[in-house]
Amino acid sequence: MRRIEILSPRLANQIAAGEVVERPASVIKELVENSLDSGASRVDVEVEQGGIKLMRVRDNGGGILKDDLAMALSRHATSKIHNLDELEAVASLGFRGEALASVASVSRLLLTSKPSEQSEAWQVNTHGQDMSTELLPAAHTDGTSVEVRDLFFNTPARRKFLRTEKTEFNHLDEVIKRQALARFDVGFSLRHNNRTIHSLRPAASQAEQERRVAQLLSPDFMQNALVIDAEAVGLRLTGWVGLPTFSRSMPDMQYFFVNGRVVKDKVIGHAVKQAYRDVLYHGRHPCFVLYLTLDPSGVDVNVHPTKHEVRFRDQRLVHDFLFRQLHRALAEVRPDTQPDSVSAAPAQPQATGIDAGVFGGQQRMDMSPRPYPNRPAAPETPVADQVAFYETLQRPSMPSAPAGDAAATQAAAPTPLPETEADIPPLGFAVAQLKGIYILSESQAGMIIVDMHAAHERITYERLKTQYDQQGIQAQPVLVPQKLSVSEREADAAEEFSGLLEQFGLVVERIGPESLIVRQTPVFLQQAEVEPLVRSVLADFQVHETSDAIIARRDEILSTMACHGSVRANRKLTIPEMNALLRDMERTERSGQCNHGRPTFTQLTVEELDKLFLRGR
Template structure:
């Protein structure tokens, strides 16, 4: 028998190097672990200094509690920690670190020097350990209260690992991202980052909303803060606060998404699914939202011990967390109105009195709304002409769809009048451009509206409201479809039977591994019932909820509203244009069409003056 087949204990060095493979991937991984330790030590200022992307040198100094002299060697041992003692501590852990592996793993693949001093110590002490020389050396040193950890020559003794490192620029970008995530997590802590003797960040502690916003602007850019909505919602022991980017401030990749659970940065599938659902109706295809969000809940209701790097968490009640996140974000995005974006006109750019004489006198008060709100003469056949698009085409809808159309084409409750003493957010129409755009004047300057996109959103939201009020009607299948499922899927279907019934489905269990689909939602009669049910069950098992049925229905309603919306080259009267502007101001999500494209934009007087070099 060869020696490799003999069971033996690993050496401490090899065990630490194996652990380092899970924890230490690159300089950024080292920075993450050391920054977490500094924050757990109660530091309110952290200085990070790096050379050559952090590979040659990474030095992190904090002003936290420090480590006692006699405990310095123990701090470098595996599974040595001050943060948990028993299992109960782990189940409700509130610190960022708790495994007790970071320093041991880092010291096994680098040259590590740790200097620390506690508040009651007469002097600081220093411990050194490097790679194969695992015996720590402790000696006196000079240092204020707190701790400095210096990591040099990362992977110097594991050449194979060092080969996987990227360029200095790439490694530093990863390290900078780690610092950014930590700085967004802890506004009360000052962060200073230097690379190759050049200052990158100098972030002071932020204690009020204004200074927090300033820090976010420093880290993510002024444009994010200009295009972000504040959110702070608390319900059933869950609190979500932070900033969510408007759909118009979307990204080509998910590079501006920061989500924290009790101060810990996480990348969680459940969270990602809830966010995608909330943005689904307003985000352009293939784009990603931007956000900085903080979820706070009882530490006992979330398990953070599911991944070596602690990037993932597991919620005790995933469904309630998912539903809370989705409803909070969905409501925040839905409540955005045009007036929210242009509610603070620049004092120096107010309109001249002569510019608003006609409209301020109530010229368009009580106007009809696009002339499109007369109920159709036939519920089963809605002509193209009555909805303002190309009269050569006609769209036929079933009775339930026609009833929904009738609901949203009916006049809204109340009159659409505007106070004579104030200009509405989107102002008043002054012209139509090329049969496509509405030009309007408001207090800030010029408003341009894509009339088809805007009307499409208005109709879509009314359709959804009508459908929600009517409910989803079921349509029995002439021949029930049999679907083979696993025992786990059958259990899921039975547990959610009432939910399926509300959506218009009727499912019947035939045995341990099959069900019969006897009824599906009437609006989805053309859909493949078996595939849809199976996809919904997959979502329910993974996320605790599913929006696939609603998504299919919304797709149909979006198609209906797209065909029903006023078409390009349709000449609108001033009254019709103003009616559309007023509808936009009271319609949810009116800033984007059903496909996520913007419906309007603002050019203020400063921007217009710049185009003509006025004031220069």
């Protein structure tokens, strides 16, 4: 049995380094956070060979006094907290007092600093051996510089796990991006192998902040982003969220900050995922840069050595607040409204039209304002009129009007564009139908192409959700009750969940071991094919198995029903029918995407059409 001994300071620091220092990016994170906590307005980072050979961080912050320099390299030495009350309401980025000691134990570290009240600068260096330090005078302006050379030179087992120079630098670059997004009031620069990668000035105005985000992420992101600014119950959410049609195959453009600290939290991730659930294409990931501000005592940042995770004291409150604000912001995206910002109060529609989003090779959304800012909002359509409209869309196509039928010819003629711009709606007026699938419309900006099934599916889905929430889905008897031959399992599900089926507007009775009869269907879906509709709903019921699970997944079931009840491809529409669909899209929430997250329309401006035909060259 070996005796219990106190670990040497060097070994204790190297053990701590195993938690804090994973790679060069970990060192840069700790050093930059120290600079920000010192009140710096400028942070300059220089690295060589991905940070493995050299990392140098220089700031113009408060600096470290001469008598404290050696102590700064000791474990659990910090100026950021002094008692338990300060620990429970941490406002600084770093507070453990282990970063410098851990880094110094696995590298050759040189620390130089000059506070403004001190007439000269001093430096201290250590070589990761016995942790002894040497204090010497130095030349330095106000602030602090930390130079780290030969990371893991004395721990070969750790050094061999480092990746290539390019990989290590990419991780390091990501750290700088996060800090630059977190602190717009600070200027940042990054140089790698004597080449400037980033040179960012402090960004005070909204335009400067958006310019920094575009520079660090992508100009396309800012062109396809909604501004968020909402406050309630002691929480404030600001930032930008990407439109559903601007999504990524990987979650690599997602930045969330809590009180200025970048975090990845399950509560936050779930709230964002739920907010995008109805509008994001499967397998895609949303893009966002969001900032949550709350009382520091309401969040515990001391739950992980690297401080990447946090724990909220009231997780349900935070989750509901995030979901509600993001869900409402995304719901307000429709062709006739493009909110510049979202506040806690109900937002007023902004007449800034929305073009098609980016998905695959589709056109990018143009966020520029349209020249009809004072156009009144379209009136709500009464339920009876909506039902009549959907009946029209769902009826079988009528034969073409005979030649010489003046009334029919006039009804099918394209609607001429108004002379005044104020009267032109965002989606314009229909002029033709292409291949029985797409509606071609002429707008003020150019040409709009609408996927009529995808658009009608979203409209039907939103109407079903509204009806379900308000009074239950309205049903009406089918003209001739329809008998269905089903499996015994499907018949059992129909019998077990008959009450729930009625809530979804379906009255189905079991008349035999493998037989059902359908007596009522939803009003909005009365022209849908009954058998596929009932089978699809029963399949969803069987997957969820319990009543509670079915109710919790009601949006998925309503989405399935809307798909069956929407106008199908090759359905010939008249010009009035096409225009009615366009106007309803302008009134419907989330109408820019179908239930599965696919875009419902795209736009080609006159300038883009001119480029296609080389006009003006």
